[in-house]
Amino acid sequence: MEMATGGTRVTIRGKGVYDYRRQVGRLKVRLPQDPAGTAGHRPITELLAPGALYMKNRGAGVPADKWVRVDTATLSDGNLVTGGATDPFAAAELLRGTRKATYVGRTSVAGTPVRHYRGTADLGEAAERASDGNRGPLRAAAKGFATADVPFDAYLDEQGRIRKLRNRFSFVNGQQEGTVAVASTMLLYDFGAPVDVRLPEAGDIYAGKIAE
Numbered sequence: 001m002e003m004a005t006g007g008t009r010v011t012i013r014g015k016g017v018y019d020y021r022r023q024v025g026r027l028k029v030r031l032p033q034d035p036a037g038t039a040g041h042r043p044i045t046e047l048l049a050p051g052a053l054y055m056k057n058r059g060a061g062v063p064a065d066k067w068v069r070v071d072t073a074t075l076s077d078g079n080l081v082t083g084g085a086t087d088p089f090a091a092a093e094l095l096r097g098t099r100k101a102t103y104v105g106r107t108s109v110a111g112t113p114v115r116h117y118r119g120t121a122d123l124g125e126a127a128e129r130a131s132d133g134n135r136g137p138l139r140a141a142a143k144g145f146a147t148a149d150v151p152f153d154a155y156l157d158e159q160g161r162i163r164k165l166r167n168r169f170s171f172v173n174g175q176q177e178g179t180v181a182v183a184s185t186m187l188l189y190d191f192g193a194p195v196d197v198r199l200p201e202a203g204d205i206y207a208g209k210i211a212e
Contacts, residue, residue, distance in 0.1 A: 001084055002183045012084040014046075019195040020089065023133060024049045026197045029084045047199060048087045050133025053079050054200055066206035073136030076144030080137075081169060086184040090134050091165050094150060097126025107155070109163045110189060114155040121167075123148040146170040146179045163188055 001012045016027035025048040047054035051072055058068040072079035072087075080086050080094075101119030108114060123145065127138035142148045147170055155164040169182040 001081070001086070001185070003081075004181045014085040016046075017193065017195045017197070018048070018088045019197060022197070023089050023131075024197040024199065025088060025195075027083075027085055031084070044084070046083050046085065047197060048083075048089075049199055050131070051136060052199075053083050054205075055083070061208065062206050065204070067200040067204055069200075069205045073140055075137070075140060077169070077171060078134075078137030078139070078141030078144070080141050080167070080184070081171070081182050086167065086186060087134075088186060088188065089131075090137060091167060091184070091186055092162055093130045093134050093138065094121050094123070094126050094152070094167060095154060095165075096129040097121040097123060097150075098152075099125070099149075101154075104153075109155050110187065112157055112163055112189075114157050114163050117154045117156070119152060119154075121150045121152055123150060144171065146172050161188070161191065162186075 003010045014027045014029035018025035027046045028043045045056040053070045104116040123142035153166040166185045
């Protein structure tokens with residue numbers, strides 16, 4: 001995920017697994033180094049679930065063995081940006097709001113032949129057609145972003161599976177005038193691999209205040 005505002009560009013990278021049947025996943029997201037060039041941040045472990053985001057090592061004041069839970073429908077971006085990674089299922093459901101799309105041509109992604117499509121999706125329309133778990137978050141994003149239009153590049157393999165998806169979001173900077181441009185790129189591979197994601201028990205979730 002790349003964020004750009006003014007003359008500053010920030011890149012966040014993550015990697016993990018996702019179970020499309022259960023719509024749950026686990027990611028390790030690595031934050032960029034600070035302005036001084038220090039790369040001292042530990043990776044944030046994230047668990048994705050319908051309507052919820054769980055994070056470990058989220059911030060100061062949270063015990064090391066506790067998770068922070070966020071209701072994604074309460075986030076102004078529907079968790080398309082907040083976690084530093086876009087939920088793979090939510091990203092795919094964004095395409096349900098496609099208003100226009102153009103076939104660019106054949107290419108390859110990581111050695112896999114794919115068809116490349118470029119278009120624009122509407123977050124509001126995507127929300128109306130989304131599954132129950134993503135309807136609320138996508139509605140929040142439609143209201144929270146600077147525009148509900150989301151340009152995308154989608155790369156589909158011969159079986160119609162998404163192998164690469166790049167979405168470009170724009171939201172208003174709450175501290176400064178202007179907007180923040182965010183490009184979220186997702187690569188999908190190793191389909192069929194076993195995925196074991198277990199969500200935290202209630203006692204493992206931190207209920208206190210999180211330091212910024």
